[in-house]
Amino acid sequence: MLAPLPGSPAEKLNVRAFISRRKLDSQQGVSQVTAEEAVSREDIQVAFICTENVLHEENIRTFLQAGKHVCVEYPMTMNYKAALELWNLAQEKGVILHEEHIELLTKDYRELKREVEGKGRIPMGRYRSGPVG
Template sequence: MLWRTNALRMFGAVVVGIGTAGWVRIRDMLTPHPGSPAEKLAVRGFISRRNLDNQQGVSQISVEEAVSRDDIHAAFICTENESHQDYVRTFLQAGKHVCVEYPMTMSYQAAVELWDLAQKKGLVLHEEHIELLTEDFKELKRAVQGKILQEGTLHFTGGALKAGFGFPAFSGIARLTWLVELFGKLSVSAATLEEEPAKGYSKLTAKLLTSDNRPLTWVEERQTGLPRAKNINFVFDSCTLSEIPAAPRGAVGLFMQDLIHFSAKLAGQVSPSQLQGEKERVLHCLELADKIQQLCQS
């Protein structure tokens, strides 16, 4: 794919949070994909709760400095899930575009309010979803296309959740988004949460329905030492898919793909219909997560 970048102005950016994702965001802005809109993003600093030395030659700045500087136009939020909402609001109110890791917020209503704020100020609000960019998901989507679902299960396993990552329906929203991308809008019919804190164990089970009332079960099971894996069983009218298709690694990294997409939004190169579609998908998934949490806690 070729991108036209010569007419685009430079966008200065700040990275909030220097974990793995924040470090990669800085690296990708320092070495953008040639010829892509990402070449017009320049990292101006990073924000961290800790006092740190320069990271990859980039210096640490405060939130106050970042929101006040005229040469900073965008913020990348790469912190614990529970702090996303406050950072997004802070930067939007300061007139900065925002790219935030999923989930954008820990409630549907808060996300609606933030999107309204972005729209009011004419800003880009982008929720990163790198799990939709993986080659294995792209292969799975191709394998599912055109088939009529009868019933299905997506069972995720992984290590115990760390503090600050929120309720499992939100921390695991990438898998919920997989199901929405594969089978369209869903509704929640039931949900339960089993927990054994002493063992670092939790198991969320959500019963979902497609628009034509086909049942889907989503399970998020976590425990200290449990290997990270996604297991599927999708039964169609013509076949059953019990494994995610194998796919070679993509030529462009997942975070770089997302950076290019965010940069294209800043440059006005993404159609209004695509922007609206992404917004509707993100809000739908957050609304589902909200309902799942309510059912588990009622």
């Protein structure tokens, strides 16, 4: 994001700050801030969340409640109920909540999708194990 490909949509983004658990120096002129500062700043409109999966829900909720758009890496939450709550909160706040699944953008995925296209559903079998008798 700090060095987007020429002509890519990311060129239109202006990275204002970053948050990290570690103390880091400025990166290419972009300073580290606290989460509290990020949610209170009007010039920060979007949060990109890339943390451990179990922390996604809390971080998303914090930014949505502050009226910020959120892009989070897959999985958004650890359960369906929490994901639904966050989708509803985003709608209520009038902001975008996007779950990014980067693997779906890879060449391997596109090739696999092409290969299985038109083959229909794969029949499922049942398997049971246990003691015989």
